[in-house]
Amino acid sequence: MTEQAFRFGRARHLIGIAGLPDASPDAIGVIVLNSGMVHHVGPFRLAVDMTRRLNALGYPTLRFDFSTIGDSGASGESQTRLQQICADADDAMELLRQHAGCRRFVLVGLCSGAQNAHTVACVDDKVAGAVFMDGYAYRTIGFKIRHYLPRLFDPLRWWRRLTRGRAATERSSSEPVFSTVPSPQAVVRADFAGMLKRGMKLCLIYSGGINTYFNHPRQFRECFGSVMADPAVSTRYLKEMDHTFALVDDRKRLIDHIEAWLRRNFPVTHAGTSS
Amino acid sequence: MTMRTEAEHPFFFGDRSELFGIYHAAAPAAGKAVLLCAPLGQDQIRCHRLYRQLAHALAAEGIPALRFDYYGCGDSLGTSAEVRWDRCIRDTVTAANELRARCGIDRVVAFGARLGGNMALAAFAAARFADIVVWDPVIDGQAHVATLDAMQEALRQDTRRFIKPRPAAFADEQWLGFAVNPELRAQISGLGVGWKATPSLLLDSLPASSSHAWRAVAVDDASIKVLQPSTPWDDLARLEVAILSHPLVQTVTAHLRGAHG
Numbered sequence: 233m234t235e236q237a238f239r240f241g242r243a244r245h246l247i248g249i250a251g252l253p254d255a256s257p258d259a260i261g262v263i264v265l266n267s268g269m270v271h272h273v274g275p276f277r278l279a280v281d282m283t284r285r286l287n288a289l290g291y292p293t294l295r296f297d298f299s300t301i302g303d304s305g306a307s308g309e310s311q312t313r314l315q316q317i318c319a320d321a322d323d324a325m326e327l328l329r330q331h332a333g334c335r336r337f338v339l340v341g342l343c344s345g346a347q348n349a350h351t352v353a354c355v356d357d358k359v360a361g362a363v364f365m366d367g368y369a370y371r372t373i374g375f376k377i378r379h380y381l382p383r384l385f386d387p388l389r390w391w392r393r394l395t396r397g398r399a400a401t402e403r404s405s406s407e408p409v410f411s412t413v414p415s416p417q418a419v420v421r422a423d424f425a426g427m428l429k430r431g432m433k434l435c436l437i438y439s440g441g442i443n444t445y446f447n448h449p450r451q452f453r454e455c456f457g458s459v460m461a462d463p464a465v466s467t468r469y470l471k472e473m474d475h476t477f478a479l480v481d482d483r484k485r486l487i488d489h490i491e492a493w494l495r496r497n498f499p500v501t502h503a504g505t506s507s
Numbered sequence: 508m509t510m511r512t513e514a515e516h517p518f519f520f521g522d523r524s525e526l527f528g529i530y531h532a533a534a535p536a537a538g539k540a541v542l543l544c545a546p547l548g549q550d551q552i553r554c555h556r557l558y559r560q561l562a563h564a565l566a567a568e569g570i571p572a573l574r575f576d577y578y579g580c581g582d583s584l585g586t587s588a589e590v591r592w593d594r595c596i597r598d599t600v601t602a603a604n605e606l607r608a609r610c611g612i613d614r615v616v617a618f619g620a621r622l623g624g625n626m627a628l629a630a631f632a633a634a635r636f637a638d639i640v641v642w643d644p645v646i647d648g649q650a651h652v653a654t655l656d657a658m659q660e661a662l663r664q665d666t667r668r669f670i671k672p673r674p675a676a677f678a679d680e681q682w683l684g685f686a687v688n689p690e691l692r693a694q695i696s697g698l699g700v701g702w703k704a705t706p707s708l709l710l711d712s713l714p715a716s717s718s719h720a721w722r723a724v725a726v727d728d729a730s731i732k733v734l735q736p737s738t739p740w741d742d743l744a745r746l747e748v749a750i751l752s753h754p755l756v757q758t759v760t761a762h763l764r765g766a767h768g
Contacts, residue, residue: 235582237518237519237527237582238517239517247515247529249582269556271552271556272582275684275747276552276684276685277552277685302556303515303529303559305515441668441669472669472670472671473669474669476684478668478683478684478746479663479677479678479681479684480587480681480685481677
């Protein structure tokens with residue numbers, strides 16, 4: 233297996249690292265998207281560890297930076313951000329098609345990366361699957377009951393709230409936080425239905441790091457309805473882990489899960505080929 | 508930006524192509540080139556954008572620059588658990604020679620933030636650096652290790668990050684998201700004031716409460732530039748916030764454009 237560095241894209245403005253194992257022409261290509269503003273190595277090098285593990289199994293991969301993020305520059309085009317995201321992702325898929333023969337792809341994204349993967353998956357038929365980590369979520373009634381009810385009867389929490397003072401509350405609320413720009417719940421639900429209708433396989437992995445708006449495995453179905461019960465959808469709630477998987481063993485378990493999902497849904501039939 | 512990025516060339520280099528780097532080409536007007544030595548661990552990720560901005564600024568002044576990742580870091584081969592101080596120094600030497608080969612200029616100046624500064628100082632002779640610029644280098648290795656250990660312990664117990672504190676075993680042999688082997692730990696712990704070179708510019712952005720014992724490393728007042736505001740290197744609440752500093756980019760670029768270095 234070899235990794236190669238590429239400058240690519242319609243304006244040669246994108247930079248990425250492709251892992252190119254010996255693969256059959258119909259191999260699924262796995263593309264890992266930026267998480268927030270972190271460059272293409274990912275939070276704590278998550279994208280590097282993940283792509284190398286998948287390369288060892290025979291999956292061609294690409295970790296790259298979208299326009300103006302990380303090492304990539306601007307395309308110079310007059311486009312909306314969503315248009316740029318879709319065009320950049322198309323450039324990334326074209327790169328893996330040229331160098332590994334891939335014609336179908338799985339997109340992997342965390343946080344804003346999940347949002348971008350969702351955007352592309354909605355419109356690009358080359359996307360056969362997606363891994364959404366801490367993607368879209370909504371505070372459902374179930375969430376509120378699980379979140380607020382225990383707090384209502386927790387005297388220690390009341391004590392802390394009364395003694396902490398306003399300054400601490402204001403300070404914490406002004407800190408920058410990871411979050412995805414909300415898209416209407418009904419729209420996202422319909423998007424998922426559309427993806428499944430096109431035969432896509434979906435893997436949703438949410439962490440305890442987003443417990444201010446997601447706090448139970450049931451919430452996948454509370455948010456998105458019966459599509460979550462579709463056999464093509466896999467959901468997993470990793471309650472004990474944080475949003476960016478800061479602990480080494482957590483990242484290993486996360487990658488284990490993604491690897492198992494890929495092997496189940498896009499199996500490598502023998503060394504260097506996938507079906 | 509579109510035109511400028513064409514001059515950035517990503518590539519693998521070194522023995523067995525194990526190291527990743529991005530070369531920022533420039534018309535060699537200044538007769539020198541700059542090797543940007545990254546810090547380690549999360550500091551490297553936090554500084555990534557700033558290093559790119561600095562490389563752009565230098566290239567615009569006719570100073571070619573090379574950013575690179577040590578073995579086990581960034582896009583270079585190897586795992587985080589395989590990072591070793593002595594290997595990082597060898598990689599720095601390799602990168603310096605790669606930069607010379609690419610730009611055709613023998614006079615290479617090194618810049619490094621935090622442990623990247625220490626790396627540049629440690630590699631000074633072997634890499635044949637003409638000069639060094641450092642930013643908040645580590646003066647006391649033992650204290651630095653103690654700080655990282657304390658931050659790792661705080662991270663494990665941080666209920667803003669985790670729903671509940673994680674068991675100690677889950678956080679062992681790690682510093683802020685990265686595996687750390689005992690050898691690297693001992694090597695960093697051994698860092699002290701025995702610098703093998705004197706930087707021509709030392710940028711100080713440590714908080715007022717920190718030790719600023721720069722004179723212990725024979726850096727005179729004229730070579731020290733204080734930057735404001737201070738850099739929150741050791742603030743766990745900002746662990747994943749990028750470190751950006753326009754004043755730093757301007758100061759380093761002006762220094763290297765001028766007579767020094």
